[in-house]
Amino acid sequence: MTQTSENIVPNAEPVEMLLNMGPQHPSTHGVFRMVLWVDGEKIVDVVPHIGYLHRGSEKLCEGEQYNQVITLFDRMDYIANFNNEHVYVRAVEKLMGMEVSERSEYIRVILCELNRIASHMLFIATMGLDAGAMTPSMFCFRGRERIQGLFESVSGARMMHNYFRIGGLKEDVPDDFVAQVREVLELVKKDTEESDKLLSFNEIFLARLKNIAVMSAEDAIDYGLTGPCLRASGVDYDVRKAAPYSVYDRFDFDVPIGLDGDCWDRYYLRVQEVYQSIRIVEQALDQLPDGEVTSSLGRRLLRPPAGEVYVRGENPRGEIGVYLNSDGSDKPYRIKVRPPSFCNLSALRQMLKDSWIADSVVILGALDIVLGEVDR
Amino acid sequence: MVQEGENQESAEQPAETPAPAEAAETSTPAPKLAPAAAHGAEEPPADPLEKLSASGKELLDASLDVLKEFSPEASALDDIPQVIIEKQHALAACQLMKDDPRINGQMLLCLACVDFSEYFQLIYVLQSLEPERTIVLRTNIPYSDATIPSVSSVWKAADWYEREAHDLFGVDFDGHPDPSPLLLYDEFEGFPGRKEFPFNEYQEF
Numbered sequence: 001m002t003q004t005s006e007n008i009v010p011n012a013e014p015v016e017m018l019l020n021m022g023p024q025h026p027s028t029h030g031v032f033r034m035v036l037w038v039d040g041e042k043i044v045d046v047v048p049h050i051g052y053l054h055r056g057s058e059k060l061c062e063g064e065q066y067n068q069v070i071t072l073f074d075r076m077d078y079i080a081n082f083n084n085e086h087v088y089v090r091a092v093e094k095l096m097g098m099e100v101s102e103r104s105e106y107i108r109v110i111l112c113e114l115n116r117i118a119s120h121m122l123f124i125a126t127m128g129l130d131a132g133a134m135t136p137s138m139f140c141f142r143g144r145e146r147i148q149g150l151f152e153s154v155s156g157a158r159m160m161h162n163y164f165r166i167g168g169l170k171e172d173v174p175d176d177f178v179a180q181v182r183e184v185l186e187l188v189k190k191d192t193e194e195s196d197k198l199l200s201f202n203e204i205f206l207a208r209l210k211n212i213a214v215m216s217a218e219d220a221i222d223y224g225l226t227g228p229c230l231r232a233s234g235v236d237y238d239v240r241k242a243a244p245y246s247v248y249d250r251f252d253f254d255v256p257i258g259l260d261g262d263c264w265d266r267y268y269l270r271v272q273e274v275y276q277s278i279r280i281v282e283q284a285l286d287q288l289p290d291g292e293v294t295s296s297l298g299r300r301l302l303r304p305p306a307g308e309v310y311v312r313g314e315n316p317r318g319e320i321g322v323y324l325n326s327d328g329s330d331k332p333y334r335i336k337v338r339p340p341s342f343c344n345l346s347a348l349r350q351m352l353k354d355s356w357i358a359d360s361v362v363i364l365g366a367l368d369i370v371l372g373e374v375d376r
Numbered sequence: 377m378v379q380e381g382e383n384q385e386s387a388e389q390p391a392e393t394p395a396p397a398e399a400a401e402t403s404t405p406a407p408k409l410a411p412a413a414a415h416g417a418e419e420p421p422a423d424p425l426e427k428l429s430a431s432g433k434e435l436l437d438a439s440l441d442v443l444k445e446f447s448p449e450a451s452a453l454d455d456i457p458q459v460i461i462e463k464q465h466a467l468a469a470c471q472l473m474k475d476d477p478r479i480n481g482q483m484l485l486c487l488a489c490v491d492f493s494e495y496f497q498l499i500y501v502l503q504s505l506e507p508e509r510t511i512v513l514r515t516n517i518p519y520s521d522a523t524i525p526s527v528s529s530v531w532k533a534a535d536w537y538e539r540e541a542h543d544l545f546g547v548d549f550d551g552h553p554d555p556s557p558l559l560l561y562d563e564f565e566g567f568p569g570r571k572e573f574p575f576n577e578y579q580e581f
Contacts, residue, residue: 051559056568059544059575094454221483221505224533235505242508309454310486310501310512323488323499336488338501346536375559 016044019357023052029126029364030371034348038357046352046360048345053375061335066092066166066302069332074160076337077373079122080316082108082115082151085164087313090245091322092166094311095304103291104168105247110181110284111154111163113277117188118147119316120270120277123368124192127267128199130365131208136195143191146184153180166302167295178285185278192274200268209264213351213363216261223350224343227318228273229367232258232265239314251283263366270368273316303330317341317368339373427455435511438478443469451514453499458512466498466515467525467551473502474530479511480504484527487537489545491571494519496547500527517547526552544569 022033031052037045057076061069073084086108093100121144125137148158154173155161163170174180199205215225220233230237238255240248256272258265306328312321318340325334344367351363428436436457440448446469449460461469473481481502488499500513517524526549528534538549539558546567549555557564566573 051557051561054559056575059568059573062571063575219532222532224484224531237505237508242505307454310456310510312485319485321486321501323486323501325490334488334490336486336490336499338486338488342536343533346533350532 015039021360023049029369032345032364032369032371032374034352034360034364036352036357036360041356041358043352043355043357043360046349048348050345050371050374053371055376057376058335058337061332063331065330066304066332067299069335070164070166071160071162074162075372076339076376077315077317077320077341077370078159079119079370080115081159081161082111082164083313083315084320085161086112086246087311087315087320087322089164089166090313091309091311091324092302092304094309095307095324095326096166096302098167098297100168100295101291101293102247102289104293104295106284106288107169107173107293108164109246109248109251110281110288111151113280113284114147114150114181114184116277116316117274117281118144118151120274121147121188121192123270123316124195124199124267124274127362127365128195128205130361131205133199133202133205136199139191139195139198143188146187146191150180150184153177165295165297167297169293172293178288181281181285185281189275189278192271196271200271206264208359208362209267209366210262211260212263212359213355213366214260214262215347215351219350220261220347223347225318225347226340226343227315228266228269229318229344229347231255232269233261234258239312239319243312245311245313247284248280250287251280253277253280253283263362266366266368270316301330303328315340317370317373318344337373337376339376341367341369341371341373345369345374424452425450425457428452428457429455431509432457435479435509438476439473439511442472442476442479453512453514456501456510456512458514460514460516463498463515463517463524466500466513467527467530469513470500470502470527470530473511473513480506481511484531484533484537485510487534487541489541489547489569491545491569493571496522496545498524498541498547522546523548523550525550528552541569543567546570 017038019036019038021036023031033049035047036043057072061072070085070088073088074081077084121140125140128136151161152158155163215233217233217235220230220235234257236255236257241255253276256269258269304326306326308325310321310323312319320340321338323336324332327333348364348367352360355363436450439459440450443459443461446461446465451458451460473479481504483503484500485503486501490497496517498515498517502511502513524547526538528538536558538552539555541547542549542555543557543560544567
C-alpha cells in the first residue's frame with residue numbers, strides 16, 4: 001500500500017481514505033454498494049456489498065408449482081427475461097424427457113435473440129452514459145423500445161413476459177409477427193450502426209476504456225467469468241456453439257472474440273454480438289416452420305419424475321446454469337441458479353485494484369451486471 | 377442449528393413434507409454416502425450411467441483414475457458424469473481435477489448446496505474449455521458436522537459461491553479467507569436456504 005502512494009506522491013505520508021459508493025449511486029446500475037479504499041486517486045482495495053435485492057428466489061421456487069416458477073425466473077435477470085425463462089423451461093423439459101414442437105423452439109430462439117439485442121442495446125447506452133456520452137443512448141433506447149413494443153405485442157407485457165411454457169408457449173405469436181420482426185430488425189440495425197459510429201471509435205471514449213481493467217484469459221477462467229467478459233479476454237467459448245441447445249446448431253453465426261481483455265473489448269464485443277443476433281433472427285425467420293405451439297402441460301399440474309438435471313444456456317451476460325432437483329412432487333425440491341452476473345461481479349475486486357477512482361464507474365459498467373440476478 | 381423452524385413445521389406446505397421424510401429414510405442405513413438422487417430410492421434406475429455419452433464415460437473413467445486414492449464412486453447427474461467423494465478429500469480432489477490434463481477442470485461453473493434435512497450435498501460443476509466438457513463432483517455433509525475444506529484457493533470463483541452457501545445453509549468452509557455474510561445482512565439469524573426455514577414469515581430489518 002505504501003508503494004502505491006510513493007508512486008503518486010513521492011515521500012508523502014500515505015493517507016488512506018474510505019470512499020463509499022452506492023447503494024443509490026446511479027452508475028451502480030441497481031442497488032450495489034462498494035467501499036473503496038483509496039490512496040489519493042488510486043484504489044488500493046475494494047469491498048463489494050451485494051444482497052440489497054436478495055429476495056430468496058431460489059427458496060421461493062421451492063414453494064411454487066413448476067408452472068408458477070417461470071414468473072420467478074423472469075425476475076432474476078430482468079433485462080433478459082426470455083433467456084431466463086428459456087433455460088428454466090428447458091430444464092423441466094429435460095427432466096420430463098419431453099420433445100417440444102419445432103415452431104415453439106424457433107419462436108423461443110427468435111425472442112431470446114431479440115432479448116439479447118435489447119439487453120446489449122441497454123448496455124451500450126449505459127456504457128456511453130458512464131463514459132459521459134449522452135447521444136448514443138438516445139439511439140439505443142429507441143431501438144430497445146422498438147423491441148420492447150414487439151415483445152408487448154407477443155406476450156402482452158414489455159418486461160416480465162411469462163410467455164414460455166413447459167412444453168411450448170403460452171399462445172401463438174400474432175399473425176403479422178414475421179413482418180413486424182423484419183421491420184424492427186431493419187430499424188434496430190440502423191440504430192446500432194448509428195450509435196456504433198458515434199461511440200465505438202470516438203477518441204475520448206477510447207481513452208476512457210482502452211487498457212482499463214485488463215483481465216488475462218487465465219484469470220477470467222479462474223474467476224468463472226462467462227459471456228462477453230470471458231470472450232473479451234480472448235477465450236472462444238459460447239454455450240450456443242460449445243454445447244448447442246434448442247435449435248442453435250441450425251444457424252450460421254460467429255462468436256466475436258476480444259484481443260486485450262480490457263473494458264473497450266467488453267464493450268465492442270457486445271456491439272458485434274448485436275449484429276450476430278440479428279443474423280440469427282433473420283435465419284430463424286426464414287426457417288420458421290408451421291405447427292402447434294401450445295401445450296396442455298402449461299396449464300396442468302406437473303409432477304416430473306424424481307431426478308435431477310443441470311441445464312446451461314447462453315444469456316446476454318454469460319452462461320446461466322440451472323440445477324433442478326425433483327422429488328416427484330408438484331413443486332421443485334431445489335433449484336439452484338448459476339447467475340452469470342454473480343461470477344462476473346466477483347472479479348470486480350481484482351479489476352478495480354490499482355486503478356483510478358474515475359475508472360471505477362466504467363469498469364463496473366463494462367461488466368454489465370443485473371443486480372436482480374446477482375442477489376436473486 | 378436445528379433450533380428454529382421445528383414449531384413452524386405446520387406452516388410448510390403439505391406437499392413438501394413427504395420429501396424430507398423419504399430422504400431421511402434412505403439416508404439412515406447408509407449415512408456415509410447416500411445415493412445421488414435420494415428421492416428416487418424406491419425404484420432405483422437400472423443403470424445410473426446409461427444416459428452418459430461415450431466421451432462422458434471416458435471422462436468418468438479418467439476422473440475415477442485421478443481420484444483413486446479417495447475411493448470415488450461413479451455416478452451421473454442426468455447426462456453429466458459425476459464422481460462422489462467424501463467431504464474431507466474435497467480440497468485435494470478439486471486440486472487434482474483442476475490440474476490433471478485429462479480432466480482439466482479449469483473453471484468452477486457452479487457450486488450448488490442442496491439440503492436433504494439430515495445432510496447437505498455440495499455439487500461442484502467443473503468445466504473444461506479445451507476440449508469442452510463438464511463433470512460433477514459431489515460430496516455429502518452431515519448436519520452434525522457441517523464443515524468442509526474451502527476450495528477458494530483452487531478457483532477464485534469459489535469464493536462467493538462458498539460465502540453464499542455459508543449464508544443460506546450454514547455450511548462452514550474451512551480456510552475461507554472472508555466468511556462474512558454476502559447476500560444477507562450481518563444481523564440476520566438462521567439459514568434461509570434450509571428446508572426447515574419458514575419462508576412465510578420474515579424478520580424485521
